[in-house]
Structure formats: structure tokens, C-alpha cells
Amino acid sequence: MHTFEFVRPRDSASAVATAAKAKTAQQGADVRFIAGGTTLLDLMKLNVETPARLLDINRLPLGKVEATSDGGLSIGATVRNSALAHHPTVQKDYAVLSQALLSGASAQLRNMATTAGNLLQRTRCMYFRDTAMPCNKREPGTGCPAITGSNRMLAILGTSEQCIATNPSDMCVAMAALEATIHVEGPKGQRAIPIGDFHLLPGSTPSRETVLEPGDLITHVTLPPPVAGSRQIYLKLRDRASYEFALASAAVVMTVTGGKVTRARIAMGGVGTKPWRSPEAETALVGQPANAASFRNAAEAALRNAKPRSENGFKVELAKRCVAHALQTAAAS
Numbered sequence: 001m002h003t004f005e006f007v008r009p010r011d012s013a014s015a016v017a018t019a020a021k022a023k024t025a026q027q028g029a030d031v032r033f034i035a036g037g038t039t040l041l042d043l044m045k046l047n048v049e050t051p052a053r054l055l056d057i058n059r060l061p062l063g064k065v066e067a068t069s070d071g072g073l074s075i076g077a078t079v080r081n082s083a084l085a086h087h088p089t090v091q092k093d094y095a096v097l098s099q100a101l102l103s104g105a106s107a108q109l110r111n112m113a114t115t116a117g118n119l120l121q122r123t124r125c126m127y128f129r130d131t132a133m134p135c136n137k138r139e140p141g142t143g144c145p146a147i148t149g150s151n152r153m154l155a156i157l158g159t160s161e162q163c164i165a166t167n168p169s170d171m172c173v174a175m176a177a178l179e180a181t182i183h184v185e186g187p188k189g190q191r192a193i194p195i196g197d198f199h200l201l202p203g204s205t206p207s208r209e210t211v212l213e214p215g216d217l218i219t220h221v222t223l224p225p226p227v228a229g230s231r232q233i234y235l236k237l238r239d240r241a242s243y244e245f246a247l248a249s250a251a252v253v254m255t256v257t258g259g260k261v262t263r264a265r266i267a268m269g270g271v272g273t274k275p276w277r278s279p280e281a282e283t284a285l286v287g288q289p290a291n292a293a294s295f296r297n298a299a300e301a302a303l304r305n306a307k308p309r310s311e312n313g314f315k316v317e318l319a320k321r322c323v324a325h326a327l328q329t330a331a332a333s
Contacts, residue, residue: 001045005053012062012185012217015055020187020215033057033217035078036112038105039121047131048138062116062219065089071225077116077218081171082107084115094223096232096251100174103236106243116218119172119182119198120210123165124245126150136162137206144206152311153245156319158273159307163206165273167199168245173269174234176277177251178223186216195221199274227263230255231333235326236269237318246270248319250326256290266327268302271319278302281323290331292324299323 009015019031032051034040035058043049062077065087073089084090085101105113127133127146134142144163146154155166172195180195199210212218236249249269255262264285268276281302288294299320306316 002047002050002052004044004051006056007053008056008059012060012219015057015060016185016187016215016217018053018055019217031055031214033116035114036080036117038109038113039117043122043129046129048129057217068222073223075115075221075223077114077220079115080111081105081113081115081118082110085110093226094174094178094232096177096234096253097171097174097223099232099234100170100236100249100251103234103249104170115171115221118169119218119221121167121169121172122209124168125154125165128165137165137202137209140205140207147309150311151309153247153270154309154312155273156271156306156308156312156315157268157276157303158201160202160204160206160273162204163202163273164309165202165206166245166270167272167274169275170234170236170246170249170269172199172275173249173267174251175221175223176267176275177253177265179265181222182218183220183222184212184216185219186213188213190219192222195275196277202273227253227255229257230263231330233326233330233333235322235329237322238270248315248322250319250323252323252326252330254285254327254330256331259290261285261288261290261294261331264298264327266298266302266323268319268323271303271306271315278323280304285327292328295324295327295331296320298327 030052034054064076068074081101085098091098127135128137136144154164175195182193182198230253232253234251236246238244246269251267253265264282266278266281281298284301285298
């Protein structure tokens with residue numbers, strides 16, 4: 001691990017001003033915000049991340065979960081995953097989020113990991129995490145050996161010829177289904193970013209993972225008011241029952257009236273280069289009977305554009321079954 005300076009900004013404005021001096025908002029930045037550090041410190045030990053300065057934001061007033069004026073929920077950037085998962089309002093009105101958080105990592109890590117950190121969680125691709133290997137995400141222009149190499153855990157949706165790394169977050173999949181909005185304070189002021197616009201596809205620039213610019217600080221996330229009568233489920237399929245990343249997962253927020261699906265929000269994890277909301281599956285499902293045939297049709301639509309590689313072709317069918325079973329479970333709840 002390289003040496004670094006550790007600083008505690010007195011307020012958000014000073015944190016933003018200091019971080020704005022970073023060379024880039026993505027890999028290569030010489031300034032990083034730190035809260036729980038559950039991903040950042042790992043990557044620093046591996047020399048994947050080598051910031052010269054860490055800005056500790058734990059003492060900033062970003063740790064509250066509170067109702068918004070429109071009946072939604074505001075979640076501070078430094079709220080710990082465990083606290084959020086067990087918050088009474090989240091368990092009652094946003095159950096898919098609680099379920100997703102509790103399916104991730106271990107209890108010890110959830111006690112440290114934060115909302116903003118989870119939004120910025122970086123891939124577990126073995127080539128990205130090994131500095132002896134080429135990786136376009138880590139060092140642009142060096143290549144992507146995962147495309148023909150070890151890619152069992154990697155993405156089949158949203159990939160490019162430059163990168164097939166999977167987004168590892170469970171929380172973000174649930175937030176995609178809940179249509180969360182991410183609030184940022186930066187050198188140019190404050191702005192609100194729909195979660196669907198927050199993460200970027202790799203395209204020809206896989207090193208740039210989000211729309212954040214140098215100095216941008218995530219302050220909080222808002223969730224819209226809960227939909228009355230919605231049925232929610234997060235289903236995660238993995239190699240083992242605990243402390244494992246998803247091979248495929250599905251977050252479902254669905255409303256059924258008179259035996260038909262009247263509203264559906266479907267997002268997938270473990271299969272996309274970003275948390276993968278599927279409007280194709282939602283369109284295929286709304287207005288249809290809430291039955292197995294409709295759920296399978298929606299799952300087929302969700303994976304229609306999948307592009308499997310040498311070792312992860314099984315994910316296509318696995319993800320279809322995951323989506324269909326999650327819809328069936330939600331409908332029966």
C-alpha cells in the first residue's frame with residue numbers, strides 16, 4: 001500500500017473543494033472520500049487504487065434516514081448497510097431494499113459499508129484486481145483478457161469489446177427497481193441523478209464507471225413514496241448461501257389487481273455491467289395475467305439481448321429462471 005494523507009474535512013463544502021483537485025473522478029484519482037472503506041481499502045492494499053489523500057466523511061451530517069415531504073425516504077450517504085436494512089420504514093415500505101442489503105457480504109461488513117460506498121462499489125473481476133494483468137478498466141488501452149479468459153462470474157448484458165466486468169452491488173439492484181435518485185454536491189452546485197443514469201456502460205471507456213466529476217460528493221439518496229399494495233422481493237442466486245456475489249439476482253416491485261399485473265419494476269444483478277433495470281421485461285408483463293406463462297415471457301424479454309462469453313453462457317437461463325421465480329414469489333406474497 002502506498003503512503004497517503006488522511007484528512008477530516010470540517011464540512012461538505014471543504015470536502016468538495018479538496019476533492020475537486022483530483023485528477024479524475026474515476027480510477028487514477030489522487031483524492032478519495034472514505035467512510036466504511038470496505039472496498040476502497042481492499043483496492044488500496046492491492047495497489048489498484050493509489051490515492052495520495054483520503055477524506056474521511058464520517059463526521060459530516062450524512063448519516064440519517066428520514067421521511068421526505070412527499071412521503072418518500074431520504075437515506076444519508078454514510079448510513080450503514082446494516083442500519084438501513086433493519087430500519088422499520090425500509091422493512092415495511094421498501095422490503096426489497098432490506099432483503100437485498102441482508103443478502104450481501106457478512107454482518108461485519110454490513111456494519112461498516114455505507115450507502116454511498118455501495119453505489120460506488122467496484123467490480124470483483126479478477127483481472128481488474130490483479131495489477132500484474134492487463135485491464136482496460138484499470139489501465140485504459142491494455143486490453144480485456146476476461147473476454148476469452150476467466151469470465152464465469154462476469155456480465156452478459158451491457159458489455160462491450162473493451163470490458164465485460166459485472167457490477168457487484170445488491171443494494172443498487174433494489175434501488176434501481178425502486179427508482180431511487182442520487183443527490184450530489186459538487187464544485188458546480190447540487191444536482192439530482194436518477195439511478196438509471198448514474199452508472200455508465202463500459203463502451204469504449206470502461207475506466208469511467210459513473211457520471212460523477214472530480215469533487216462530487218454523494219450526500220444522500222431519495223426513494224419515492226411507496227406504491228400502495230406493491231409486492232416486493234429480492235432473489236439472489238449464488239454458489240453458496242452466505243458471503244458470495246450473485247451469479248444472477250432479481251429485484252421485483254409489482255402491483256397485481258384483479259389477477260393482472262398493473263405495474264412492474266424489474267432489475268437484475270450479477271448479469272450486467274451496471275445495475276440492470278429491464279424495461280423490456282416490465283413492458284412484456286404489465287397488463288398480463290399474473291401467472292407462470294407471463295412471468296416466463298417477461299424473463300425471456302429481460303435476457304433477449306444477452307451476450308454470453310466462453311464460461312458464462314449458463315447465466316442466460318439462470319437469470320431467466322431467477323426473474324420468473326422472483327415474479328412468482330412476489331405474486332404469491
